[in-house]
Amino acid sequence: MTMMAVKDIEARLTQAKCAICKKSRFGIDSRSVKEDGDWKAICIDCHYTFPVYADMEFYLQTQPDVKYRLRDIACPNCMKRDHSLNFRIVMSVRESIYFLTCNSCQHQFTEQSSLESFE
Numbered sequence: 001m002t003m004m005a006v007k008d009i010e011a012r013l014t015q016a017k018c019a020i021c022k023k024s025r026f027g028i029d030s031r032s033v034k035e036d037g038d039w040k041a042i043c044i045d046c047h048y049t050f051p052v053y054a055d056m057e058f059y060l061q062t063q064p065d066v067k068y069r070l071r072d073i074a075c076p077n078c079m080k081r082d083h084s085l086n087f088r089i090v091m092s093v094r095e096s097i098y099f100l101t102c103n104s105c106q107h108q109f110t111e112q113s114s115l116e117s118f119e
């Protein structure tokens with residue numbers, strides 16, 4: 001299983017906005033960090049917590065549709081469609097965000113998903 005380090009995920013979370021206060025300062029609750037990859041992030045400003053899913057191998061196995069949807073996403077930097085899904089967060093019931101890295105130019109970007117209703 002390949003999972004990102006906690007500090008790397010914290011650094012990438014600054015690309016998201018808190019569902020409540022719209023700020024972008026988050027930490028991972030270290031007590032929630034377990035091998036299963038279901039972690040908790042907390043907004044430093046308003047203490048809102050939301051789940052972080054670090055185990056994308058398992059996620060893509062159980063959600064095969066996601067792979068097809070990801071193929072439609074182009075890297076905003078080089079426009080190629082060759083990227084890795086690093087982790088995802090569920091900011092609110094309506095907002096889930098994928099964190100991706102382009103395999104071609106190494107650009108890191110996010111993609112909002114509103115298609116989580118099958119979960």
Ligand SMILES: [Zn+2]
Nearest residue numbers: 018021043046
């Ligand atoms: Zn907040």
Ligand SMILES: [Zn+2]
Nearest residue numbers: 075078102105
């Ligand atoms: Zn790229």
